[in-house]
Amino acid sequence: MSEKNVSEGAALWHGRFEEGPAEALMAYTESLSFDKRLWPDDIFGSKAHVTMLMAVGLMSKVDGDNVLAALDTVAHEFASNSFVFEPSDEDIHTAIERRVTQIAGEPGGRIHTGRSRNDQVATAVRLWCKREVAVVRSKVLELVDTLEARATEADAQQVRLPGYTHVQHAQPVLLSHHLRAHCWALLRDASRLADTLQRLDVSPLGAGALAGSSLPITPDISANAMGFATTFANSLDAVSDRDFVAEILFDIALLGVHLSRIGEEWVLWTSAEFGFATLNDAYATGSSMLPQKKNADIAELARGKAGRLIGNLTGLLAMLKGLPLAYNRDLQEDKEPLFDSVDQVRRALVALNGMISTATFNVDNMTKGADAEALVATDLAEWLVQRGMPFREAHAVVGKVVRDALASGTQMVELVKSHPQLGADAAQMFAPGVAVANRRSPGAAGPEAAPLQQQRLLAAIAEAKEAL
Numbered sequence: 001m002s003e004k005n006v007s008e009g010a011a012l013w014h015g016r017f018e019e020g021p022a023e024a025l026m027a028y029t030e031s032l033s034f035d036k037r038l039w040p041d042d043i044f045g046s047k048a049h050v051t052m053l054m055a056v057g058l059m060s061k062v063d064g065d066n067v068l069a070a071l072d073t074v075a076h077e078f079a080s081n082s083f084v085f086e087p088s089d090e091d092i093h094t095a096i097e098r099r100v101t102q103i104a105g106e107p108g109g110r111i112h113t114g115r116s117r118n119d120q121v122a123t124a125v126r127l128w129c130k131r132e133v134a135v136v137r138s139k140v141l142e143l144v145d146t147l148e149a150r151a152t153e154a155d156a157q158q159v160r161l162p163g164y165t166h167v168q169h170a171q172p173v174l175l176s177h178h179l180r181a182h183c184w185a186l187l188r189d190a191s192r193l194a195d196t197l198q199r200l201d202v203s204p205l206g207a208g209a210l211a212g213s214s215l216p217i218t219p220d221i222s223a224n225a226m227g228f229a230t231t232f233a234n235s236l237d238a239v240s241d242r243d244f245v246a247e248i249l250f251d252i253a254l255l256g257v258h259l260s261r262i263g264e265e266w267v268l269w270t271s272a273e274f275g276f277a278t279l280n281d282a283y284a285t286g287s288s289m290l291p292q293k294k295n296a297d298i299a300e301l302a303r304g305k306a307g308r309l310i311g312n313l314t315g316l317l318a319m320l321k322g323l324p325l326a327y328n329r330d331l332q333e334d335k336e337p338l339f340d341s342v343d344q345v346r347r348a349l350v351a352l353n354g355m356i357s358t359a360t361f362n363v364d365n366m367t368k369g370a371d372a373e374a375l376v377a378t379d380l381a382e383w384l385v386q387r388g389m390p391f392r393e394a395h396a397v398v399g400k401v402v403r404d405a406l407a408s409g410t411q412m413v414e415l416v417k418s419h420p421q422l423g424a425d426a427a428q429m430f431a432p433g434v435a436v437a438n439r440r441s442p443g444a445a446g447p448e449a450a451p452l453q454q455q456r457l458l459a460a461i462a463e464a465k466e467a468l
């Protein structure tokens with residue numbers, strides 16, 4: 001044995017070993033460095049476990065009270081940053097049990113009765129998700145609120161901008177319509193997170209290492225104490241299931257993709273070429289070399305970090321795919337991607353919210369783009385359709401007008417005025433704001449269709465806020 005051992009006999013599982021663990025083993029297998037943030041959840045789960053042990057008579061009242069008090073002391077030590085880790089603490093679970101035993105003495109040695117770190121960690125991670133994913137969800141709804149507030153504000157002036165397909169001017173749309181489109185995507189994200197939260201609300205505590213216990217434990221009691229909606233039905237599934245982590249990572253990856261698309265738009269909108277929006281100084285960054293620069297770094301990182309969120313999901317799925325039942329140490333690899341995705345998307349939501357709520361929309365530039373002649377082309381064709389012409393033919397007639405305008409350098413409106421099939425009536429559609437006002441079909445981008453859409457959106461927001 002050439003390597004130094006971490007203190008001999010110190011690990012909780014050390015009974016069957018003669019030698020202490022090698023430093024290299026501890027350095028490679030420890031999870032304390034990233035799972036210590038689970039301390040509130042591990043303590044909460046441990047208290048529920050002790051409560052159950054007392055209720056079924058596996059722990060006396062005196063011992064149980066003693067251990068519960070020790071758990072409170074440990075919680076206080078964590079909260080006040082005075083908890084001291086020891087080199088033998090592999091993970092947060094062993095650290096807490098070790099400390100409880102130091103404080104409570106012999107009764108501390110009873111805390112792990114009928115419990116394994118396998119059901120313990122699954123419980124702690126689920127508890128963590130219940131709390132943190134609910135926060136992510138509420139941040140999604142805050143961003144929706146901001147977008148809707150900015151949409152309402154834009155509606156007061158009926159701000160319009162060019163709508164795009166292929167990043168080419170297509171048809172004019174209200175700014176509110178554009179902003180609300182993102183609200184709908186984000187509401188789907190919130191709904192997916194709510195579904196996920198509902199499905200993960202199952203307590204795995206009492207599954208033991210894999211097969212339950214020979215002791216008369218009652219998992220429903222601890223599940224109730226922790227506020228889980230239900231208790232596991234199958235112990236093997238309880239300790240090996242990480243579907244909930246995969247679901248969260250997918251929900252966040254897709255949310256991240258939505259934020260990335262919003263980010264990309266803001267990068268475009270704040271460029272000199274578009275000039276549709278100006279960021280508040282507090283939400284923009286400068287260049288160390290180019291004094292004139294004002295960069296949309298929040299928007300860029302919302303775009304860039306989406307790759308990482310997708311990576312966290314694919315990494316987890318790849319880790320899970322080869323695992324036989326039940327617990328395997330590979331599962332320890334669930335936590336870093338989970339924590340990272342939750343942390344990252346939460347910061348993205350807060351930063352984008354600040355950026356969007358404080359930015360200024362450059363209404364003149366948007367309006368100028370929206371009122372460009374080319375954006376009326378489809379309405380001209382539809383004007384002909386209303387007068388009986390088949391759409392395909394109308395498309396060709398207007399296409400010819402566009403071609404002639406480009407070739408001759410004449411304004412389309414002039415060509416339309418003198419056009420035998422179009423004329424002065426049709427030319428009125430070039431007046432500012434007319435094209436956007438003409439988008440009146442249900443769900444369309446014009447002012448007449450807007451109030452009903454806003455109503456539907458507000459109802460969906462209210463419903464999302466009610467659920468959970």
Ligand code: ARG
Pocket residue numbers: 031035091093117118121327329331332333
């Ligand atoms: N740190 C481990 C994890 O995160 C805890 C469970 C370890 N269980 C075991 N039997 N080694 O998965």
